[in-house]
Amino acid sequence: MSVWWRPDRLAWWTGLLFAVGSLLFLFPGIAALADVDARWVGAGFALGSVFFTSAALLQLIAASEVPHRARPAHERRALRPRAWLPQRVDWLAAAIQFPGTVLFNVNTFAALDRALTAGQADVRVWGPDMIGSACFLAASLLAFANSEHRWLSWRPRDVDWQIAAANLLGSIAFGASAIAAFVRPATGTAVNDAIANGGTALGALCFLIGAVLLPLQADRQQRAGAAAPAPAGD
Template sequence: MWRPDRIAWWTGALFALGSLLFLIPGIAALGSSATWIGFGFATGSVFFTSAALLQLVAASEAPHRGRPRHERTLLRPRGWLPQRVDWVAAAVQFPGTILFNVNTFVALDHALDPHQMDVRVWGPDMIGSACFLIASTLAFANAEHRWLSFRPRDLDWQIAAWNLLGSIFFGISAVAAFVEPSTGDPVNDAIANGGTAAGAACFLIGALLLPLQAERQQRRLRAPGRDDDRPADGAQALGTA
């Protein structure tokens, strides 16, 4: 759905590009250590951060329980809304993407010793993955207003579920990427790269569904007598939903 005039469209597009740039290198890393793989991850992390910023702005400006939507601009986010689950999820996820920037760009330095790798690369990766997992867990609960649910025909639930699954895979990948000081090798390189690729695939699906979800939410906003407390225009992508 081509709607470049909407924040949700750009959020979905940027998350999709970021996911793709993690998916392709993640698959390639299973059988190669080519230099371009690291650059692919680093570039993808920039798209993730850009999308997460847009998502945080959208969550700050989304109408809630009948409150009017304010005009949104990137330079004037209006909301500090810790009482809103969708906003908290986006606010937790955004620093997680910044930590992935640190993780992927520092990893381009192949001169790091095992200790430096664990502190400068694995540490940000692990904390960033934890941010994603917390954000997507909150978002999954918020999608149907309960911690556990199973509604595979509901688009909001689908996006939240794909993003939660992606965060779980990223977390598994981060654990397996810890560098053993005695050997200088990751705990399990195959699981680390495979988890990254699997998580990116899940995030890609969630991102591609986002414009459709935003369009449906716009219709709900225009519907007479609307009483919907779900955020509109881009509050569900990647780790949040």
């Protein structure tokens, strides 16, 4: 079966949902730079946030399952969608990222209301956006450090590193976008619309790259697991 068509893998669905969500942020972000009708642009962001949240939930479930699936077959139970594993960096990153995506739901749907005052926009739209972007950045930093077990590394030929680096760059771009989107109470305008929309588009492109690479990562991990020697006594 092709690496690119593996609906039997949770990672494949995660990558698909992240990719669709990224596209729904990328195209509206580009359109907003060209000052296109804001109504469909906002709707695109809101729909994209739903795909992001769905993908982040699958990623959290997968991180909860990793230590469980490592047990002998006779000790396994059915799917365990929740767990508390703060000692595992992959789980911790997913647990931080998931509420960040929920906050993106809050801010993108709130932004559909065109009648908000500057103060309301900062509380209902900018605030959740800023906190959600901070969650993404923290999660991406943890994932990047975990990919090579160090905070700084350079392994551009390694798919784990590529995914972590793409997501980290995307999170930085989203953070810059959130900062620039603050609405000045005195004028009712954003700090910098170009950075806000450009950062969103660039971040979405980076997340799209990371999502496309997820099936390759999953295939490599499965091959490595299949090639590993069985424990003594099995």
